[in-house]
Amino acid sequence: MTKQNLFFGIALFLFLPFAAHSQQSQQSQQDKQRSVALKSHTPARSPFYYDYDESLGKLWDDFMLVEKANSGDPTAEHTLGLFYLFGKDFTADTIKAAYWIAKAAAHNVIPARYNLAILQNNGWGVPWNPFEAYKNFRYAADHGMPEGEYVYGLLLTDNLTTSRDYAEAYKWIKKANADDFAPAKEVLDEFAKRGILKKIQAEEKQKESQKKSRKSKKSKSSAAADTSAPQPVYIDFNIDSTKGPDNETLLEEALIESRADPESVRVRLHREKIDTLVTASILKSLDSAASAGSPEALTLSGRLFDQGVGVKQDLILASVYYLRAARFDAPWAPMLLWDMVQRLEYFPQLKTKVDANDPAAMYVWAELIFLEMDHQLTDAQAVEFLEKSAAAGYSDAEVDLADRYYSGNKVPQDK
Numbered sequence: 001m002t003k004q005n006l007f008f009g010i011a012l013f014l015f016l017p018f019a020a021h022s023q024q025s026q027q028s029q030q031d032k033q034r035s036v037a038l039k040s041h042t043p044a045r046s047p048f049y050y051d052y053d054e055s056l057g058k059l060w061d062d063f064m065l066v067e068k069a070n071s072g073d074p075t076a077e078h079t080l081g082l083f084y085l086f087g088k089d090f091t092a093d094t095i096k097a098a099y100w101i102a103k104a105a106a107h108n109v110i111p112a113r114y115n116l117a118i119l120q121n122n123g124w125g126v127p128w129n130p131f132e133a134y135k136n137f138r139y140a141a142d143h144g145m146p147e148g149e150y151v152y153g154l155l156l157t158d159n160l161t162t163s164r165d166y167a168e169a170y171k172w173i174k175k176a177n178a179d180d181f182a183p184a185k186e187v188l189d190e191f192a193k194r195g196i197l198k199k200i201q202a203e204e205k206q207k208e209s210q211k212k213s214r215k216s217k218k219s220k221s222s223a224a225a226d227t228s229a230p231q232p233v234y235i236d237f238n239i240d241s242t243k244g245p246d247n248e249t250l251l252e253e254a255l256i257e258s259r260a261d262p263e264s265v266r267v268r269l270h271r272e273k274i275d276t277l278v279t280a281s282i283l284k285s286l287d288s289a290a291s292a293g294s295p296e297a298l299t300l301s302g303r304l305f306d307q308g309v310g311v312k313q314d315l316i317l318a319s320v321y322y323l324r325a326a327r328f329d330a331p332w333a334p335m336l337l338w339d340m341v342q343r344l345e346y347f348p349q350l351k352t353k354v355d356a357n358d359p360a361a362m363y364v365w366a367e368l369i370f371l372e373m374d375h376q377l378t379d380a381q382a383v384e385f386l387e388k389s390a391a392a393g394y395s396d397a398e399v400d401l402a403d404r405y406y407s408g409n410k411v412p413q414d415k
Helices: 024-033 055-070 074-086 094-106 110-122 130-142 146-158 166-178 183-193 196-221 247-257 262-271 280-291 295-307 315-327 333-341 346-355 359-370 379-391 395-407
Strands: none
Touching (some): 055 074, 074 094, 074 110, 094 110, 110 130, 110 146, 130 146, 146 183, 166 196, 183 196, 280 295, 295 315, 315 333, 315 346, 315 359, 333 346, 346 359, 359 379, 359 395, 379 395
């Protein structure tokens, strides 16, 4: 993950409780990392050189590992799952890997819960389920796993599987940093760079002030009213906890990513509306950043074409930009794309362009099917659209089709 997109996507680190064979100088460290399901079959170091044949020992270890896993040993289940995942001593098999890691996770083995979350978050060997992944990441974080603390903190910045909470995110990422998880330090620096840390501190002061105010009011009213009786709680069902960003927020993020000073950006946004700020030079700079793969620039470009701000409205081109942004883990892009797809005018426009064999439209409709944002076509029809788009030289379709043939996703694997 690039520094540019540091905490707007999840850097997923598989937790590996075993180590490969290495020199004796590293042996003590490896003994701490090796799975307790395995034993060392390497003889003691001899002063005389002898090329030991370890194949029989490895074979026996693998046999015993399978035996222990089949008998319900959680550590062996997790280790066997990782062996299948990485093709260590066994033929690589993601489905079998997911099966055994899930078995260990059912026993609440903390690294297994974390690794299962990675598989669920990516749809590797199991159905894609970011919400179950969220629960497993949280479990790992709650039980002191630094990688879990880090990823759970990142999820709290996304506003996708759960409501955004920068203060809580900062708490968990800071905890991961205290546990010496190196990537957390970069995210904390990013919080400071974007002014989020100051915002958190200001909100904490405001909450403390409100808490004191409520306490004061309660003490004054306690003499006049009986507070021991149950009090009704009124819930506001009109609150939209997944409300998307406004245009100014998207522009601010894009400008800050272009290394503009955050304070000067906010002052300018306070004085002017986005319609006047989106000039020809801004659009040119935005297009350059988007071409370089900036998630923020791609998201903002999608919004401009989505709403026709500074450019002619084009829902299909907006979709392309949102899809590109999502590929770079932009947090807002999937939500904005979903909102746009729900409009009454969206699919009539998409169908008209597809009927005219527009390659961009065919690519977009195929991706909507793959992302399960639409169910009007079968997977086979979506693949056909993708192939037609790629045959027409549409680069996004070519890249996606190549990736699908490489991984065997929706098409027969053909590297």
